[in-house]
Amino acid sequence: MSLCTSRVRHAESDPDPAPDHRDIPIGRQSDDRARSKCRRRSPHLRRPHSRQETALFINALPTVSLLAAEGGGGFVAPGLEEFFPAVFLFEGTGFDINRIILVRILATLVLLLFLWLALRKATLVPGRIQSVVEMAFDFVRKDIAYGMLGKKDGDRFFPLIASLFFGILALNVTGIVPFLNISSNALIGMPLVMALVVYVVMIGAGIKAKGGLAYLKGELFPAGVPKPMYILVTPIEIVSTFIARPVSLTLRLTFNMLVGHLLLVLCFAATQFFFFEVGGISAGFGVLTLIGGFAFTLFEILVAVLQAYIFALLAAAYIQLSVAEDH
Template sequence: MADEGGITFHPPSIDDFFPAALLFEGTPFEITRITLAQFLATLALVLLLVLATKRMRVVPGRMQSVMELGFGFVREQIAFQILGEKDGRRFLPLLTTFFFTILFMNVTGIIPGINIPGTSVAGAPLVFALVAYVVFIYAGIRKHGGLRFLKNSLVPSGVPAYLIPIIAVVELISTFIARPVSLFLRLLLNVLVGHMMLVLFFSATHFFALNLNAFTPLAAGTFALSLAFTLFELFVYILQAYVFTVLTAVYIQLAVAEEH
């Protein structure tokens, strides 16, 4: 879109998620802006954990208090509440890692200078989903053995014999295919769409205000929407980390349950 002076408005597109290489172009170690966002999110998380736990005190300081609050939330509201204390302790490290890693990678989408989530391309959500899937299978096999786990997963108790073939196929798709795919797509698409909306609002503000050399009412409106949607996206980023972790815990609980 262009005005009478030929100024062009560039809306967000899928090309935003295929940025140019910053380093090592054309190699397996190619670094893009999204890869850099993932590195920075991981580094920030590791530094925060190190600094918060470096000098643990009985009366915690601010940073230690924040981290204890975060760990306590995952432990009490997700791990113990869904899996119980025994299994919750077993899988707490994995669930905590999921929650904080996804959260920090999501939040890079609203950090000035980065402005893109580390989870906005398929690689990161796919890795998280595959790890959750492998742990779900592992938990079920370790608890019941391979054959019993498969039977519990595919044939719920009380199903009439003549319905077993149909139910088994349905359960096979829903349990072993739909679960990892839904984990992957839910995280990826929510973050991807949110990023495109943010880019749209900020691009419109730039177009109306800076390119037209006047802070017009339209620019003020799109800027207000940009700020409001930034706060909303922060909420979505936290929610997506929570939902992914909760669903992982639920799937593990279903795997270790006696009957489904």
């Protein structure tokens, strides 16, 4: 087909008409025969577009693009603009309130209210809500704080570990709450703040337990390493201890919640598109995306709990590495 097309183009590029077949050179006759043969094989080559049709098509492109941009182009996938909503309160005051900030405030208030209602009248024989809250606190105390730090240091740092666990969990589950529909941990700000809190506590606990110089010496010049190896080991320890730990805490939580939110929005936006904009037989795809949305919702609950647990566990582990004598 490419040989036929090249011959047709060569034949069409000659502006001189051919009034008589006998006056045409043999090479030109071969081109004409190739042209007619290619047109018989490819019907779409029989009537090439005129210049007027091409001009009309080119002039129509901006209009088509504008209609697509205004919503006439069909399904629009979610983007990062989901995470940068407009300010609707106190704009320009330094205390701007947008949708993300509102979700954080509501999650914090609901968490505090729930804990207050559950524990304000604590009894020796707990009720259902009190039992659930006590089981959650016992899990954090025994499995995370005591498991990583031991009983003495676990009791010291239990308030921090519990605050991180329940705070992150409350902020994570807002991604599946109707009308909120976004985890405020999907933006890097809140995970970064919590990672910096862990970072400061980690360094402060190490300095308090060992002294400033002894702490830095233990972190940067590990015992048992040959002195010539410090040329390689010390830069690695600097990056690992003072850079990689807070960065890993921040990015792990942020990206997990960001991807989860995008998957949920994609599934439910596709469901709306297939049901209400396309319709017909394509609604069957909407059923599939709806089922996928509910499946990802259940998975997002698991991820919310798991990420809160991992963050609290790593925070306890980093503190333990700072206060331990040999590590």
